[in-house]
Amino acid sequence: MSRLKNQWVLITGASSGFGAAAARAFGAAGANVLLGARRVDRLEEVAVEARQAGAPAAHVHALDVASTASVEKFAAWTRTHTARLDVLINNAGGAKGFDTVAQGKDEDWEFMMQTNVLGVLRMTRALLPLLTGNPGSSILNIGSIAGRTAYEGGSAYCAAKAGELQITRALRLELSGTGVRVATIDPGFAETEFSLVRFKGDEARAKKVYEGMFPLTAEDVAETLVWVASRPAHVCIDELVIKPTDQAAIHKVFRRT
Numbered sequence: 001m002s003r004l005k006n007q008w009v010l011i012t013g014a015s016s017g018f019g020a021a022a023a024r025a026f027g028a029a030g031a032n033v034l035l036g037a038r039r040v041d042r043l044e045e046v047a048v049e050a051r052q053a054g055a056p057a058a059h060v061h062a063l064d065v066a067s068t069a070s071v072e073k074f075a076a077w078t079r080t081h082t083a084r085l086d087v088l089i090n091n092a093g094g095a096k097g098f099d100t101v102a103q104g105k106d107e108d109w110e111f112m113m114q115t116n117v118l119g120v121l122r123m124t125r126a127l128l129p130l131l132t133g134n135p136g137s138s139i140l141n142i143g144s145i146a147g148r149t150a151y152e153g154g155s156a157y158c159a160a161k162a163g164e165l166q167i168t169r170a171l172r173l174e175l176s177g178t179g180v181r182v183a184t185i186d187p188g189f190a191e192t193e194f195s196l197v198r199f200k201g202d203e204a205r206a207k208k209v210y211e212g213m214f215p216l217t218a219e220d221v222a223e224t225l226v227w228v229a230s231r232p233a234h235v236c237i238d239e240l241v242i243k244p245t246d247q248a249a250i251h252k253v254f255r256r257t
């Protein structure tokens with residue numbers, strides 16, 4: 001973990017779930033964190049927690065990864081804090097709706113493509129200059145088991161995360177020789193605000209997803225991100241799938257009645 005001490009870690013989607021837990025976990029490992037999301041009030045709370053955990057510095061700035069102008073502003077703000085990045089975590093994203101293709105809504109599809117696909121491309125393009133001059137730095141993209149196996153009602157989300165997986169693979173080839181490591185971390189069911197966002201605030205429906213089983217927690221994923229980022233510089237964890245023990249496969253979830 002000491003490898004992360006005083007390193008600079010940028011996390012998108014840090015206002016809740018995996019991103020917020022990662023801010024605390026990297027803070028506890030002694031890293032400086034730069035946090036972005038649309039809900040700045042929530043980011044401020046997470047920054048306090050990251051500093052309490054041990055981050056020497058924790059700064060926040062509004063970020064909408066669906067907007068190139070917002071991403072460019074965020075990158076310019078990043079440069080006011082550091083000329084080099086050690087870890088870029090492209091985490092902002094999620095699912096909206098659970099409709100079949102026949103019933104799908106344009107606004108839901110657009111949210112999923114804008115955040116999970118174009119957001120990763122925009123953020124990476126904007127921040128790459130701070131990584132390529134720093135061999136041993138890492139780009140950690142948050143994918144999903146949905147990018148590897150399709151399910152009914154998941155067409156656009158599965159497509160978006162499959163897109164994230166292929167962006168990760170292409171980027172690793174493009175960056176060969178620079179010393180920059182590129183990874184995808186692909187979780188299964190994890191209880192965060194993910195299902196609440198997917199079901200548009202319907203708490204009962206969101207809770208039902210995890211009924212009778214033990215899902216991953218945000219902390220489980222954050223711990224994994226810290227582990228991946230703290231491998232020696234010559235080690236790249238290309239692709240990591242992490243699922244709850246109760247989820248043997250995307251369609252096979254063990255539930256206690």
Ligand SMILES: NC(=O)c1ccc[n+]([C@@H]2O[C@H](COP(=O)([O-])OP(=O)(O)OC[C@H]3O[C@@H](n4cnc5c(N)ncnc54)[C@H](OP(=O)(O)O)[C@@H]3O)[C@@H](O)[C@H]2O)c1
Pocket residue numbers: 012013014015016017018019036037038039040042063064065066091092093094095115116142143144145186187188189190191192193194195197
């Ligand atoms: N939970 C799961 O079961 C699961 C499984 C596999 C993969 N994932 C992926 O893990 C990532 C994190 O999800 P989570 O589970 O932690 O869910 P979450 O609690 O809903 O967190 C999503 C984060 O993304 C941010 N975000 C959404 N749209 C954004 C935008 N346009 N610009 C900037 N930030 C944006 C949200 O912040 P604001 O709303 O404040 O902008 C929030 O901080 C996502 O990419 C998700 O697809 C989740």
